[in-house]
Amino acid sequence: MASTEDKAAKQESATGWKDSFYNPRTGEVLGRTGSSWALILLFYLVFYCFLAGMFALTMWVLLLTLDDYVPKYRDRVPYPGLVIRPNSLDLSFNKSDPLKYVQYVKHLESFLQRYNDSQQDKNDDCPPGEYFLQDDTEDMSKKACLFKRGFLSLCSGLSDTNFGYSEGKPCVLLKMNRIIGLKPRGDPYINCTVKRDTPIQMQYFPSEGRIDKKYFPYYGKKAHESYVQPLVAVELLLTKDDYNKELPVECRVEGSDLRNNDERDKFLGRVTFRVTVVE
């Protein structure tokens, strides 16, 4: 029985597979006649259109429930991350070869464009040391506190357009992530250390790496259009002994309730990067 069945099956498949593409006797293409194809395709078209409509409807309902200014939930970003500029965790360059560090300089320069006086003059000079709380106005828009490039002094790129890279004393800018409604308690400041036995000298701008409370809270992109984050610049005052070595630097936000020791999130209130300066 098995053999006869197999033979039949073989014969069938021999003529069968050609027929399965186009069967001239019935006019079937891929097992269906033209009208059958039309009908099933029409069905799927209508069906999917309906589904798309349904999906659009539910998405529309979703968007209706959302606030334009503040996201519904902010519990997934309770604490800000800390990031550095230039945007690389591995700074390595030859101080006498401008081609090697020009990318960092360019990056810093473009990053600081928003902090130019021409931009910041529009912002308020608010009182330091306290939160810049603003009540809801009619158009919801909020004012921002000014932060000028000049605050960064040697690292502002104004006096030294190479941000110290040409002298082997590179500047690194640190910024905390924007989080709507974040009000850090205490006096937050940035502290950087080199993870090795002999420390290196560093210079912070503004002094002591302080982040003023007046830049908090943030009211969101739409309301707080001209908001700029406060920055802290660290100039690593490297000496000859520090050249040609990989220096692991860790910076943390200290002096406040902001977390800087999360096990899993290595960028929460802290950042680790490596600096290698070649002579």
Add this chain to the structure above:
Amino acid sequence: MGLHISTIIDGLYFFQIALHAKKGCCKTYSATQNVDYHCTLFQTEHKMSIEEVCRKYQTDIVQGLTNAKAAEYLIRDGPNALTPPPTTPEWVKFCRQLFGGFSVLLWTGAILCFLAYAIQASRSARSHMFDRLSLCLQLYLGIVLTAVVVITGCFSYFQEAKSSKIMESFKNMVPQQALVIREGEKVQINAEEVVGGDLVEVKGGDRIPADIRVVSAHGCKVDNSSLTGESEPQSRSPDCTHDNPLETRNIAFFSTNCVEGTARGIVICTGDNTVMGRIATLTSGLETGKTPIAKEIEHFIHIITGVAVFLGLTFFILAIVLGYSWLEAVIFLIGIIVANVPEGLLATVTVCLTLTAKRMAKKNCLVKNLEAVETLGSTSTICSDKTGTLTQNRMTVAHMWFDNQIHEADTTEDQSGASFDKSSITWISLARVAALCNRAQFKAGQDQLPILKRDVAGDASESALLKCIELSCGSVRAMRDRNKKVAEIPFNSTNKYQLSVHETEDLNDNRYLLVMKGAPERVLECCSTILVQGKEQPLDEELKEAFQNAYMELGGLGERVLGFCHVLLPEDQYPKGFAFDTDDVNFQTKDLCFVGLMSMIDPPRAAVPDAVGKCRSAGIKVIMVTGDHPITAKAIAKGVGIISEGNETVEDIAARLNIPVSQVNPRDAKACVCHGTDLKDLSQDQMDDILRNHTEIVFARTSPQQKLIIVEGCQRLGAIVAVTGDGVNDSPALKKADIGVAMGISGSDVSKQAADMILLDDNFASIVTGVEEGRLIFDNLKKSIAYTLTSNIPEITPFLLFIIVNIPLPLGTITILCIDLGTDMVPAISLAYEAAESDIMKRQPRNPFRDKLVNERLISIAYGQIVTAGFALGGFFAYFVILAENGFLPTTLVGIRLNWDDRSCNDLEDTYGQQWTYEQRKIVEFTCHTAFFVSIVVVQWADVIICKTRRNSVFQQGMRNKILIFGLFEETALAAFLSYCPGMDVALRMYPLKPSWWFCAFPYSFLIFVYDEVRKLLIRRNPGGWVERETYY
């Protein structure tokens, strides 16, 4: 009888033809085996004189073998037992489970995972960017995949091992004992230690320990039914009566039974060399094809594997083209493979089949091979034995004729049938004759058992009489005690009667009572009077004709008729103490008084007519194959409905119209009783013609080999054939059949080994319940697969959008495994408990070529409609809700993927201007995975309810499936557990959801429910309409 045995030899050639016709199994059956077989068959011991045989085996006709010689032979020939069929080693079976089916795909996935891990690990040694946890993810996934394969493999293996263990229990039977004479002493030894040349002694009730050449016999009869299927005992004697060893009377065969008498013989063959052993070896050489369900599942695996590999490679190439690193592309490949393979499905199928097998075992169908569960459901023809399967396998008195009237006796198994008037004096006389002229007696120690269940020592008709009298008149033993037997002439074939002389009950009456029973015409010849209403009347022509009519009528019912007569011998001629000489008959055997007729039949089992009716309405053809006489076979066939009322055979039509048989158009006859001798001369076409054109067929006087021809014929016509059988010679047919059904009580070991299923109660009706279960499981497996597949495709769509639209990944690999192996399992299994939607025994059997387990409509429903409607959209909606509510609106998401997955980007801006570190946004992403997962669970609620039915509305079907309700709760509880249990964020990266996120998929869940109800409504309203043609799976 001669016919049956000679057909064995025909059959042997037939086996070979059958074997060569089958692909792939010729190898297992070597040419040397053929030759060997024939050499042994044409053994010559039966033609030798006893002395020659003794010389050949160096044995002695009186003393037997010496112990030393016996030990030597035992070492040389091995033990006298059949070699069990070669079994696959356990580790091979285990590996088959471990590397079969989807496992290969999953192994590929796991290996790719380890590879990806190894590469990432070596890279991270150079850069410090990868934190430990995310690095471990690939390793973790690889381990999980490996565990999945191993666990499902172990699971399936143990399920299979369990069912094969049931078989083991059949093998461990009480060892047979044999009585041999060695060094002149009779010793009882284990039958396995019997060797060629041993002098053995057998008596009634023993099993023949080996093939023996009879040297002396006293009234020895053997039952060769397990070898030839012939149930009439055959006598054995030392004389060679035929050239053919199988037909000569001086050889008794291994594993046949000695029914009565004693015999002594010399063992000529032991173990596998015996005729029985040869057949068993042949059968184990026959390989059976795959079961229908195995083919279906293989077909399904091919489809899924094809899709998985195709999609996987497409995306792999697409990813490379889109500029992903090849490592990332490999990770996509793994994801797609994992998403595509329904990991839990094979385990689900195994569990469903096991559950059904268990349910069937409760109904006395023991399934050896799990897949056979379904085969029974697709059966379209059943070739059934008569004796024992359709009938009760015990002769029972069915009719009596006395007082010129036919009385019906109760033949039911539980004595619920009608009774007759027992007050007639004639009946009392008849009962007395039947009880006294009867050598059968109950075996001792059965007093508490119901009469019908007691074992009787004696031949079948006498036992029937004994039980009948015991039932209606009380203790036969007491009656015999009161009427002491004085003399007896046992039944012999020349007299065709049996008579005995007894004392009367009345102590004052010194006359002797002579009672006689035998072939009715012979008994009547001895009579001159007849008892009517207790009065002796002369036997005139009128009464003689009445007798003839009754005899004809009962004979026409296929019953075995016996006549009874008695006489009180006159005291003056035969005074007390008269010495009756039975050899040289010195007493009256003429002018007796005829009492009545009793007829016996092996009555059909009570449940059988109903079961046959069910088969008929289920479109299953029931063919009766029996070794019995055509008249008896036809009578039983009519009794159980195999030949239904109003249907006539060619012979019936001829008789009715009073024309010769040759003038009847065979097409007019629906029924057909085919004689075995005719079958021999039929060509293949004629055979097909019979099978095709008659709906009701009975094969009478057939040998087991012809059974094989019949099975082949049915299979040639495309039927899926179930065959029942109990004899050794049935085993080729059992193997050949799509599903062989052996008898648990009467079946021989070899037949049980060859069969796929064992009927524990030998009852045909059990097959029908089996068919019902088999059909139900096929339907339910469809539902189960539809359910599992629907959650399968939405697992791919996230990857699609991830790669093409560049959004963060909506559903991770771990979550996919949680669905496939966690939440989906119990609901999918619970569908196996689903009740049938309509009477599944009212529709035609499934066509294995057309009605597939997984067809394009199921795929279209599962993949095209429900999936997109519910799962994908529901899941994506939940995904968008969570991201939007956390700050990432859909507009921001498109194209964000590169930055999103960049570990060094720790100030990714959302729609509201907030900035996120990598870890922070990954937590949101994994929360999305959890929500997608929960959404799938929510939509699966609706899906499992949808899949409950294929045509009916769920409101018609009801929610009575408790396991399914449990499944719904279990699934939900598991989802909640995975989401909320502390530590899950580390273990599986699943995060707690806000309660509102559970409701995202509700509208979609509701939508698919409504959609499917409407679809089913349209199917019911427009049978055969477009909706049904396109969407009914």
